[in-house]
Amino acid sequence: MHPFVYEQPTDISAAVAIASRFTTNDDQPTRANAQFIAGGTNLADYMKLGVAEPNRLLDLNRLADPGLRQIRVTDNGIRFGALVRMGEAADHAEVKRRYPVIADSLRLAASGQIRNMASLAGNILQRTRCEYFRETSWHCNKRVPGSGCAAMEGFNRQHAVLGASDACIATYHGDFAQALIALDAVVHAEGSRGSRKLPFAKLHRQPGDTPYIETDLAADEIVSAIEVPAIPWARRSLYLKIRDRESYAFALASAAIALDLDGDNVREARIALGGVATVPWRARAAEEALQSKKLDEASAGVAADAAFAEAQPRQHNAFKIELGKRTLVRALLEARDMEV
Amino acid sequence: MAGSVSAAATAPLLASHARAEAPSAAQPKLRQPAVTSLRINRQAYELSLDTRTSLLDALRDHVGLTGTKKGCDHGQCGACTVLVDGKRVLSCLSFAVMNDGKDITTVEGLASSDGKLHPMQQAFIDHDAFQCGYCTPGQILSAIGCVNEGHAESEDDIREYMSGNICRCAAYPNIVAAVLQARDQMKGA
Numbered sequence A: 001m002h003p004f005v006y007e008q009p010t011d012i013s014a015a016v017a018i019a020s021r022f023t024t025n026d027d028q029p030t031r032a033n034a035q036f037i038a039g040g041t042n043l044a045d046y047m048k049l050g051v052a053e054p055n056r057l058l059d060l061n062r063l064a065d066p067g068l069r070q071i072r073v074t075d076n077g078i079r080f081g082a083l084v085r086m087g088e089a090a091d092h093a094e095v096k097r098r099y100p101v102i103a104d105s106l107r108l109a110a111s112g113q114i115r116n117m118a119s120l121a122g123n124i125l126q127r128t129r130c131e132y133f134r135e136t137s138w139h140c141n142k143r144v145p146g147s148g149c150a151a152m153e154g155f156n157r158q159h160a161v162l163g164a165s166d167a168c169i170a171t172y173h174g175d176f177a178q179a180l181i182a183l184d185a186v187v188h189a190e191g192s193r194g195s196r197k198l199p200f201a202k203l204h205r206q207p208g209d210t211p212y213i214e215t216d217l218a219a220d221e222i223v224s225a226i227e228v229p230a231i232p233w234a235r236r237s238l239y240l241k242i243r244d245r246e247s248y249a250f251a252l253a254s255a256a257i258a259l260d261l262d263g264d265n266v267r268e269a270r271i272a273l274g275g276v277a278t279v280p281w282r283a284r285a286a287e288e289a290l291q292s293k294k295l296d297e298a299s300a301g302v303a304a305d306a307a308f309a310e311a312q313p314r315q316h317n318a319f320k321i322e323l324g325k326r327t328l329v330r331a332l333l334e335a336r337d338m339e340v
Numbered sequence B: 001m002a003g004s005v006s007a008a009a010t011a012p013l014l015a016s017h018a019r020a021e022a023p024s025a026a027q028p029k030l031r032q033p034a035v036t037s038l039r040i041n042r043q044a045y046e047l048s049l050d051t052r053t054s055l056l057d058a059l060r061d062h063v064g065l066t067g068t069k070k071g072c073d074h075g076q077c078g079a080c081t082v083l084v085d086g087k088r089v090l091s092c093l094s095f096a097v098m099n100d101g102k103d104i105t106t107v108e109g110l111a112s113s114d115g116k117l118h119p120m121q122q123a124f125i126d127h128d129a130f131q132c133g134y135c136t137p138g139q140i141l142s143a144i145g146c147v148n149e150g151h152a153e154s155e156d157d158i159r160e161y162m163s164g165n166i167c168r169c170a171a172y173p174n175i176v177a178a179v180l181q182a183r184d185q186m187k188g189a
């Protein structure tokens, strides 16, 4: 592993100051000299593999602001501190009651040990598990810009069918992000150019011809909180995750659903898809297809077709289109039938 | 074995003045060892470590507690599970320096000083919950965490919340039985 200097700043402005001293505005967070670490479950793994090589690690766990570790429920919604651990949020009674989709997405992710370590901010910023990205002897445009993409003609069974480009077809692997994008969450970030809020939908970038640019964050920006607006009808929400084994595996296809129903008719549907796309994927076309419709198997099928209309399969991942559609149909019908 | 490990004998100790000389938290340098204080199984250790050392390697290679196993070294098998401040975590994905000041429990620290096994250890023996035993320390620590978190209420729960521990001998049914037994004893305790 590349050697690194380890620092434990105790307030956000100090952490930002160190980061901006060792990075420039053009640095991508994932390629910067100085990088933040929270649970370490993603970054330490990639440092061991030689995929990430920061010279300086800024441990966020000694930051003093208690808000970073709190889940606050107010009339405006729920505010998750960046350092709240996945397990804590998954088990939080009010999160489970008000936003089952959030609790489900966290509970079905990783393992008990990892959920105790992993922070919510780290979770949304986790990097792809594309096998060719993980193994440094392969060509990968995300790891080494311009080097090529071994997955295009390789074994691309787990890769994305939505949002892919000629440069990169890596899947975004997290689960929580699907719940957040469906619920119009907002991310709070603090950097040397001040504080800002950005809509969750603006956080991740599709690969295009710059797959190494993964988010809209600057290298010295720290995510401090994630806010989910109050959505009373989000009690009718769930996360359905389909994978190769029953537990402790990433999604092959998943769906985050929240429904506002008037009887069986859809007043508003929120739909996001995981396991099939390069970024957390809001399926707006599917939402529109359901607007004011009676939700049944037929209309759910139409919505699923709309969600995958633009899908672009490669040799081994074409099955994800059908799997993704069926996952979405099942999730919609299960959400409709929830007792709330 | 655990009983014979003493901090003074095994821990690479750093003279106490080195700490004073290094108000250097402000200006750390590359390849400068980091002083890390850990409380492992109720005993204090002060280690001088390369920042790259994982908590797993610190336990095994620097302290000599080899009960914690290295399976994948990448967070995928659970063999390296330990309790940090009472919570189960993966020691392979945690840098030791990040655990400065923390309280660590490994499988060597579970039995009481008179040698009486922890209910979870006894339950694993009672139910034949291992074959080769390689995954067992991690399984036991994870099972204790699972019970303490309140996620051992049903067999399905136990299977789900123990899924981060892989057993290549497939002792799973007996592990579930062991967790059920120890759960009730731990609650009684």
Ligand SMILES: Cc1cc2nc3c(=O)[nH]c(=O)nc-3n(C[C@H](O)[C@H](O)[C@H](O)COP(=O)(O)OP(=O)(O)OC[C@H]3O[C@@H](n4cnc5c(N)ncnc54)[C@H](O)[C@@H]3O)c2cc1C
Binding pocket: A029, A030, A035, A036, A037, A038, A039, A040, A041, A042, A043, A044, A045, A060, A082, A086, A108, A109, A110, A111, A114, A117, A118, A119, A120, A121, A122, A123, A124, A125, A126, A127, A173, A174, A175, A176, A221, A222, A223, A224, A248, A249, A250, A251, B074, B075, B076
């Ligand atoms: C075997 C295994 C299985 C897994 N399965 C799943 C799964 O099924 N579903 C799932 O969703 N995830 C899964 N994960 C991924 C896991 O959830 C993530 O690794 C974890 O959530 C990352 O959080 P962390 O705090 O450990 O992040 P770290 O590793 O500490 O950081 C990750 C990235 O985020 C940056 N970062 C962290 N905090 C901040 C902040 N506050 N501001 C700015 N940048 C920050 C870091 O610089 C780094 O680039 C799995 C992981 C493993 C190892």
Ligand code: SF4
Binding pocket: A128, A130, A131, A132, A133, A139, A140, A141, A142, A143, A148, A149, A150, A151, A152, A167, A168, A169, A170, A211
């Ligand atoms: S799919 Fe993306 S991450 Fe995977 S090898 Fe190709 S460029 Fe790299």
Ligand code: FES
Binding pocket: B069, B070, B071, B072, B073, B074, B075, B076, B077, B078, B079, B080, B081, B090, B091, B092, B093
């Ligand atoms: S050695 Fe840590 S999870 Fe496998």
Ligand code: FES
Binding pocket: B129, B130, B131, B132, B133, B134, B135, B136, B166, B167, B168, B169, B170, B171
């Ligand atoms: S008993 Fe052999 S690996 Fe579990």
